[in-house]
Amino acid sequence: MTGAGKPAADRAQPSPQNPWESVPLADYEAHMALSQVGQLQALSALTKRQLASHPVRTVCILGVAGGNGLAHIGPGIQKVYGIDVSQAYLDRCAARYAALGDRLVLQRADLSDPRVDLPDAELFIANLLVEYIGIPTFAGHIARRRPRYLSCVLQQNAGEAFVSASPYAEAFAGISSIHTDIDAQELTAALAAAGMEHTGTDRLSLPNGKQLIMLEYTRK
Template sequence: MRNPWLDIPLADYESHMSMPAIDQADMLAAQFSDALLRFSPEAVAVIGCAGGNGFDKIDPAVTRRVVGVDINPGYIVAASSRFEGSVPGLEFHVADIQSDPLAFEPVDLVYAALVFEYVSLPESLGRLSGACRPGGRLVTVLQMPSQDIHAVSPSPYRSIQALVPCMRLVSPEEFAGRAATAGFLLESGKTLALGSGKQFAVQMYRRADG
């Protein structure tokens, strides 16, 4: 089955996420910024980087290597054209994190926001464990399950609705258990609520030593 992310135009995705009724783009960039400030990574990988949302938050005096990973090659082309030359040590990889090798040197911080709803957790976390240095951090943003709110918000960008059949919302508790199996130990977490009524779990993990 072809992954629907390959057929969603970046303009549709970014416009959808930036709609006032959805307002997730700014939230995701803010969480990335918070992670950068908290952990001061020399090297960071952004999983599901799309067009590079939040890359403007990177301080080149602190973070000297930035890895963008996305399944959609068109997203990678757009992110590269936007940030090549302004973000130091920038490299991009087209990869499906549940099935493809992550062909880059391990990093100090892995940021993965609204990614795990679309992938197999054991396979994906196993690969991310190999991409994160021992003692490094994994910061995740999960959309929390709800009985009352559409998992994929309605919007004028109809291509987004192709995600509905393949989206599975994961509870923070389930994710923490899967992450522990892959060597990521939960350090802290918080819940964010947006005006849309959707709630998101932000979790910070430490990669076990050795």
């Protein structure tokens, strides 16, 4: 694990193994922020709701990327863990949110590996992450950690390509090999077997006709 602000040069850089490690954060964020895509802003707003609606002191964000949504971490949160496969994203996240000090703990991990040991946190957030590791592996992580609350956001593509057309779309060519559309009911069934009860669903329409679906779960 690395604390916020630790220089990248202090750590060995692994060779890219996951396609996300080849997507520059600037391209990812520029694509997601385009007005016709509108996802970066929508995901930040949803993270704000996820944090506000759960009375917790510890949070773990799976697929934290460059820290979209971390601006909404309030003083009541004592520890925020951020997990991602991309060390470059985590370095940028640490630099952006250095003000969180040792309340922010970032860990490089490939969550497609079912053996990854996740930190203990009351609330787990996984926004647009399950699409890249699949339901069985994700539910396996949750079954082992059994957080008090879990909130997930999935993208519903309405028959469209999961990457919207944009000048940056080429940067995402590699990730299509690991992306799968996730069925919300299948996810909920797997999480029920993992000890998590479905407590709510919310939908947000995006400018490009796609939808973000937010699913809430509480430990049984």
